[in-house]
Every structure is written in C-alpha cells, then in structure tokens.
Amino acid sequence: MQTAYKRIVIVGGGTAGWMTAVAVATLLPGSEVELVESEEIGIVGVGEATFPFIRLFHERVGIDETEFLRATNGTFKVGAEFRNWRTENHHYFHTFGNFADIAGPTSLWSQYRRVNDPALGVLGEHCLASVMAMQGRFVKPPSEQSNLFTYAYHLDAVLYSRFLRAIAEKRGARRTEGRIVGATRRADGGVDRLKLEDGRDVAGDLFIDCSGFTSLLLGRTLEEPFVDLSHWLPVDRAWAVPCEPSGTELTPHTIATALEGGWAWRIPLTDRIGNGHVFSTRYIDEERAREQLLEQLEGPALAEPRLLRFTTGHRERFWVHNVVALGLSSGFLEPLESTSIFLIQRGLLKMIDLLVPGKQPTASAVNDYNKNMLKAFANIRDFIILHYCLTERRDSQLWRDVSSMELPESLAFRMHVWRQTGELNQYKEDGFVPESWLAIYAGMENWPERLDPVINEVPFEEALRGLHQRRDQINAYVASMPTHAAYLHRVPGR
Numbered sequence: 001m002q003t004a005y006k007r008i009v010i011v012g013g014g015t016a017g018w019m020t021a022v023a024v025a026t027l028l029p030g031s032e033v034e035l036v037e038s039e040e041i042g043i044v045g046v047g048e049a050t051f052p053f054i055r056l057f058h059e060r061v062g063i064d065e066t067e068f069l070r071a072t073n074g075t076f077k078v079g080a081e082f083r084n085w086r087t088e089n090h091h092y093f094h095t096f097g098n099f100a101d102i103a104g105p106t107s108l109w110s111q112y113r114r115v116n117d118p119a120l121g122v123l124g125e126h127c128l129a130s131v132m133a134m135q136g137r138f139v140k141p142p143s144e145q146s147n148l149f150t151y152a153y154h155l156d157a158v159l160y161s162r163f164l165r166a167i168a169e170k171r172g173a174r175r176t177e178g179r180i181v182g183a184t185r186r187a188d189g190g191v192d193r194l195k196l197e198d199g200r201d202v203a204g205d206l207f208i209d210c211s212g213f214t215s216l217l218l219g220r221t222l223e224e225p226f227v228d229l230s231h232w233l234p235v236d237r238a239w240a241v242p243c244e245p246s247g248t249e250l251t252p253h254t255i256a257t258a259l260e261g262g263w264a265w266r267i268p269l270t271d272r273i274g275n276g277h278v279f280s281t282r283y284i285d286e287e288r289a290r291e292q293l294l295e296q297l298e299g300p301a302l303a304e305p306r307l308l309r310f311t312t313g314h315r316e317r318f319w320v321h322n323v324v325a326l327g328l329s330s331g332f333l334e335p336l337e338s339t340s341i342f343l344i345q346r347g348l349l350k351m352i353d354l355l356v357p358g359k360q361p362t363a364s365a366v367n368d369y370n371k372n373m374l375k376a377f378a379n380i381r382d383f384i385i386l387h388y389c390l391t392e393r394r395d396s397q398l399w400r401d402v403s404s405m406e407l408p409e410s411l412a413f414r415m416h417v418w419r420q421t422g423e424l425n426q427y428k429e430d431g432f433v434p435e436s437w438l439a440i441y442a443g444m445e446n447w448p449e450r451l452d453p454v455i456n457e458v459p460f461e462e463a464l465r466g467l468h469q470r471r472d473q474i475n476a477y478v479a480s481m482p483t484h485a486a487y488l489h490r491v492p493g494r
C-alpha cells in the first residue's frame with residue numbers, strides 16, 4: 001500500500017537529494033520518485049567527514065559497506081583530533097569511543113582525577129578509539145563488543161552523490177535535468193508544481209527541498225524565516241582544496257586545527273587529502289585565509305581553492321505544508337563535528353517513519369517532527385559552541401570573543417551542572433552521547449570543582465591499579481591492530 005503522497009518530488013541532486021531518493025525509493029515502495037537537478041548549478045561538493053549514524057542509514061536502505069568504500073575512495077573515521085583549540089600546541093581527541101563508567105563509584109574519569117598520577121597520561125589514553133587514532137590503527141569493533149567504540153567514514157562527496165544516484169535510479173527513481181525558476185502554490189499554501197526554465201512543469205504531492213543554500217521551496221517559495229546563529233557560530237566562509245597525500249600515515253580520524261580567524265580541516269581519503277579553512281570574515285579576510293590554507297597543505301594542491309559562503313543557522317520549521325527541507329536548504333551549523341550529513345539522514349528517516357502507508361501525517365505529527373529537528377539543531381549548536389567557548393587562547397580577536405561571549409541558556413546550564421556536580425547523564429539524547437561531551441571537557445581541561453565522594457568506596461590503590469591495567473590493556477590491543485592503511489587494503493577491489 002502506498003503513502004498518501006503518491007508523487008514525491010525531490011528538488012536537488014547533491015548528497016541530500018540523492019540520499020533522499022535512495023531512501024524513498026527503497027523504503028516507500030509504491031511511490032513515484034522524481035529528482036530535479038541542474039548540472040549547470042552543480043552541487044556544493046564538500047561534506048566528506050561523517051558521523052556513525054551514516055552506518056545505520058546505510059543499513060536501513062541496504063547499502064553495502066565494501067561497495068560504498070570502493071565507490072567513494074572512503075576511509076574509516078574513529079573521531080577527530082583538535083589541534084590548538086585550548087592553547088597553541090595543545091591537542092586532544094574526540095572519538096566515538098567510551099570511557100568505561102561515567103558515573104558512580106567506578107566512574108573512570110573521576111577515579112582518574114582522584115588518583116592524579118602523571119604516569120597515566122591524558123584521559124584520552126584511557127579510551128580505546130582515541131588510542132587507535134593516536135597510533136593510526138584501525139579494526140572494526142568485534143561484534144560481541146560493539147559497545148567498545150563505533151566508527152564513521154571519510155568519503156569523496158562528489159563520488160558519494162554519484163554512487164547514491166546509481167542506486168536510486170536502479171531502484172526506480174527518475175532524474176529530470178533542468179533549472180527550476182519558480183513554483184505554483186495550492187489553495188492551502190502548499191506547493192503544487194515546479195516551474196522549469198524551459199517551460200516544463202513538475203507536479204507532485206510531496207516536495208523534498210534539497211536545493212542547498214538557496215532553499216528554493218522552504219526559504220524562497222514558502223518564506224519560512226531563517227534563525228541566524230552567527231552571533232554564536234561566527235564562521236561564514238570556507239576555502240576548500242584537495243591535495244596529494246604526503247605519504248605519511250593514513251589517519252583514521254579527521255584533524256581540525258584552530259587558526260587565527262577560524263580552523264582548518266584535514267580529511268584523508270585513499271587517493272587524496274581534503275583540506276579546508278573555515279573562517280569568519282569578521283576576523284580575517286578571504287585572501288589571508290586562502291594563504292593560511294595553502295601554507296598548511298602537506299602535498300601539492302590538486303585544484304584551485306574554492307570559496308564557499310554561508311550563514312550559520314536554520315529555518316524555524318523544516319516541514320511546512322507539503323514541503324520538507326533536508327540538507328543545506330534546512331540549515332547549516334558549520335562543519336566542525338561533521339553533523340550536516342547526520343542531520344540529513346536523521347531527518348530523512350524520521351520523515352519516512354511518519355509517511356505511514358495510506359495516511360496523511362497529522363498536523364501534530366508534523367509539529368513533533370519540527371520540534372524534534374529544532375532540538376537536534378540546538379543540541380549540535382551547543383556542542384559545537386563548547387569547543388570554542390572553553391578556549392584559553394587570547395592571541396586573536398576571534399578567540400577573545402568566543403571565550404567571553406554570552407552562551408545559549410541551555411549550554412550555560414549544562415556547563416554549570418558539569419562544573420558543580422560532574423553530572424553527564426543530562427546529555428543522554430540523540431546525537432552526541434555523554435562520552436562525547438566528556439571528551440571535549442577533558443580535552444579542554446575543564447573539570448568539575450569537586451569529585452563525588454562516592455568514588456571513595458573504591459580503595460585508592462585499587463583505583464590506581466585498575467587505571468594502569470586498563471591503559472596497558474588498551475595499548476596492547478591497539479599494538480596488535482593493523483595500521484589504518486593496511487586494514488583498508490583488505491577491502492576487496494582496492
């Protein structure tokens with residue numbers, strides 16, 4: 001049985017558009033799927049570091065990992081390394097791993113703080129995935145111990161769109177080439193049909209707006225207001241350029257290096273390194289930002305750097321009438337934690353779950369969808385701001401401003417609770433798990449003012465021995481793993 005929306009039209013063929021086409025063609029059998037895109041306009045073509053949710057998405061839509069890695073020159077990602085964020089020459093890891101217990105008498109971080117033994121190194125050395133990143137090694141978690149850590153990927157964004165397109169078309173999605181110049185509305189305010197430049201019309205029952213920053217339907221046609229977040233997330237430009245790999249170790253993680261007016265990314269693929277400098281024109285001009293990026297490259301540039309312009313923020317609502325926006329058309333919160341593709345996949349699967357066959361989603365279900373997406377954006381917004389506001393750098397205006405700015409109330413409250421009580425379970429929600437918040441707090445050396453006395457239930461010597469043992473076990477396990485490059489060579493067809 002098909003859903004109330006027989007004809008589903010997708011506007012745009014970037015990562016968001018083709019992911020949507022695959023999901024709709026696979027999970028909503030009986031729907032007619034048409035994707036309209038303009039080759040002349042092209043796609044944003046960045047977005048190459050991901051979040052572990054991508055694996056769940058691939059599983060739901062039946063995408064095979066080996067085929068995906070081969071098609072996208074993909075590599076594995078266990079997290080990110082943050083360089084120079086707290087102070088210059090300081091670095092830490094935020095990986096998709098755990099730190100054993102995070103509350104109660106055996107809380108690992110609390111015992112680590114309590115025993116205060118310099119020989120134990122930084123807290124990251126007690127997290128398996130972070131040690132894998134530090135040593136450039138990778139294996140998938142054993143299936144019986146999948147709670148040890150999880151992983152995501154780095155991918156070539158252009159190849160990923162192509163790969164998804166081939167799958168979507170094979171599963172019945174139809175592609176229409178053409179530039180959309182407008183849309184006609186129904187009596188209830190929804191969209192009736194798209195108008196193409198050459199005079200053709202594309203009619204639909206449900207329109208998924210994946211048109212990128214132009215937000216053709218939700219922004220331009222329906223005029224849904226934009227919530228500007230640039231007072232908290234001031235970056236507004238990025239230079240992006242691939243370069244040849246230098247022959248150094250293929251890291252199983254992204255690197256984000258803080259600079260004078262923003263930060264630079266390094267994303268390793270099997271054939272090249274993706275680089276970018278995300279910056280704010282309030283603090284550095286475009287030319288200087290371009291120079292800083294080129295100075296950082298570890299190998300010859302493979303193209304001219306490309307400039308991307310954006311404003312951080314999102315639409316007030318994401319699903320209005322018969323239009324749902326996914327991807328950049330719905331909003332963008334800067335790429336520091338690789339959350340944009342995650343938000344697309346999350347919104348997409350939630351939308352599909354609401355399209356119950358034979359029923360129109362109720363107004364309250366749509367309302368819940370909007371609230372839920374708003375919350376997801378707010379949580380990620382807070383998590384990204386955390387990386388900036390804890391800085392101890394005062395060497396340029398960007399760092400002076402972000403370290404003294406007024407924070408969103410939700411974040412200020414969380415940070416207060418952490419400092420006062422060491423409580424992390426308040427972070428149990430979609431997206432970033434408590435361990436992620438702990439990784440940033442620990443990495444930035446931001447600790448609670450006192451430790452919960454309950455940890456004294458464990459004798460001091462026992463706690464100290466336990467920490468040393470765990471660290472030794474992690475080191476021995478990681479030493480037995482292949483390097484990330486060697487592991488990738490085992491992917492068939494490489």
Ligand SMILES: Cc1cc2nc3c(=O)[nH]c(=O)nc-3n(C[C@H](O)[C@H](O)[C@H](O)COP(=O)(O)OP(=O)(O)OC[C@H]3O[C@@H](n4cnc5c(N)ncnc54)[C@H](O)[C@@H]3O)c2cc1C
Nearest residue numbers: 012013014015016038044047049180212327328335340341
């Ligand atoms: C600097 C930067 C770095 C990023 N890094 C990451 C990252 O590491 N990880 C991550 O998860 N995300 C990242 N993102 C976000 C990520 O790039 C996007 O979420 C992802 O690529 C999806 O883009 P999209 O499909 O929404 O838009 P686009 O790729 O821009 O696609 C828009 C589509 O709409 C079509 N279109 C637009 N107007 C018309 C028209 N008038 N007629 C017909 N067709 C039209 C275009 O042709 C295109 O096909 C980054 C973004 C930026 C800007």
